[in-house]
Amino acid sequence: MNLIEVENQQPAVISLRYDWTLEEIRDFLEKPLIDLLWKAQNVHRIANPGYKVQLASLLSVKTGGCEEDCAYCPQSMHNSSDVAGQPELDVQPVLERARAAKAAGADRFCMGWAWREIRDGEKFEAMLSMVRGVRELGLEACVTAGMLTDKQALRLADAGLTAYNHNLDTSPEHYGQIITTRTYQDRLETLHKVRSAGITICCGGIIGMGESIDDRASLLKVLANMNPHPESVPINSLVAVEGTPLEDLSSVDPLAFVRMVATARILMPKSRVRLSAGREQLTREAQILCLQAGADSIFYGDKLLTTGNPDVSADRELLSLAGVDHSWEVVE
Ligand code: SAM
Ligand code: DTB
Ligand code: SF4
DSSP states (O other): OOOOOOOSOOOSOOOOOSOOOHHHHHHHHHSOHHHHHHHHHHHHHHHSTTOEEEEEEEEEEEOSOBSSOOTTOTTBTTSTTOOTTOOOOOHHHHHHHHHHHHHHTOSEEEEEEOOSBOOSSHHHHHHHHHHHHHHHTTOEEEEEOSBOOHHHHHHHHHTTOOEEEOOOBSOTTTGGGTOOSSOHHHHHHHHHHHHHTTOEEEOOEEEOSSOOHHHHHHHHHHHHTSSSOOSEEEEEEOOOOTTSTTTTOOOOOHHHHHHHHHHHHHHSTTSEEEEOTTGGGSOHHHHHHHHHTTOOEEEOSSBSSSSBOOOHHHHHHHHHHHTOEESOOOOO
């Protein structure tokens, strides 16, 4: 019998780790791409059998006029891009949009508020009604609205909130170049409150903001050493919006996006790794490589918060071309 020796055999089980070193993570980010993809694929196949891609739709409920000075963000009042004068949405129109997202095939509905922090009052009560309404539709509900108190986190949990999105955005070392109005520590404390209230965490970052490979490794190190890992890890590539301080940065190499996704998958085997902002700049082939690298969610719908996203028909075609399973049924 002719035998072929199997090289580079991967283990059949994987354990979750919370003690990754910067060197280990940098080694993954810099591995020959073909080896990195092989490793990421193996981890993904073992940890998430069935290769499902979750579709999440986004809606900006309160747009622009935010007090924070995030250098990438079109909604900061510190940036001339600030999208002023857009009406804040009420509960019913938001639920209409959630219903439409469900009919189009989404199974998670994410709502954004351009706030520094949540304040008690009518607007917070409306947020709670939106969360309840989205959950009643049978969708997962995610909110991103800045910092919050323990009590607000508990009330959101009570309303049935599935996840709270609060990104670390970049490494602790690079952070000061990007945001000065709130600290890394503030962000970690917000995440701690969300976790303590029993809400799952959606936390990731952005590449393409002038950071080094070490910065990317360092961001992933903070995320991957959280115990438990964030259930959802959005990987964004900067959408350089005119009027923001980062407007002139050129877009990152699509393969850097693939590497970031693959490394996140290896470090956090069971987390949902979300291909987030920046997909419009990626070819179909680059997106398929990201799926191959272990991305298992996309934002689905023609718009992110204020910027564009591939249209729904292109995404349906992408997923069917890739042949991956998606956890939805479209109601035409
Ligand atoms: N104000 C809330 C906060 O900062 O947590 C919620 C909204 S904020 C727009 C949500 C996330 O979107 C940011 O943390 C950032 O990671 C991402 N984001 C915003 N603008 C972006 C851009 N131009 N390119 C890529 N990602 C962006
Ligand atoms: C995340 O990490 N990316 C999404 C979601 N979480 C809220 C938002 C991307 C926003 C891109 C810029 C915009 O459309 O305004
Ligand atoms: Fe934009 Fe959120 Fe920063 Fe406000 S806190 S400027 S909405 S990213």
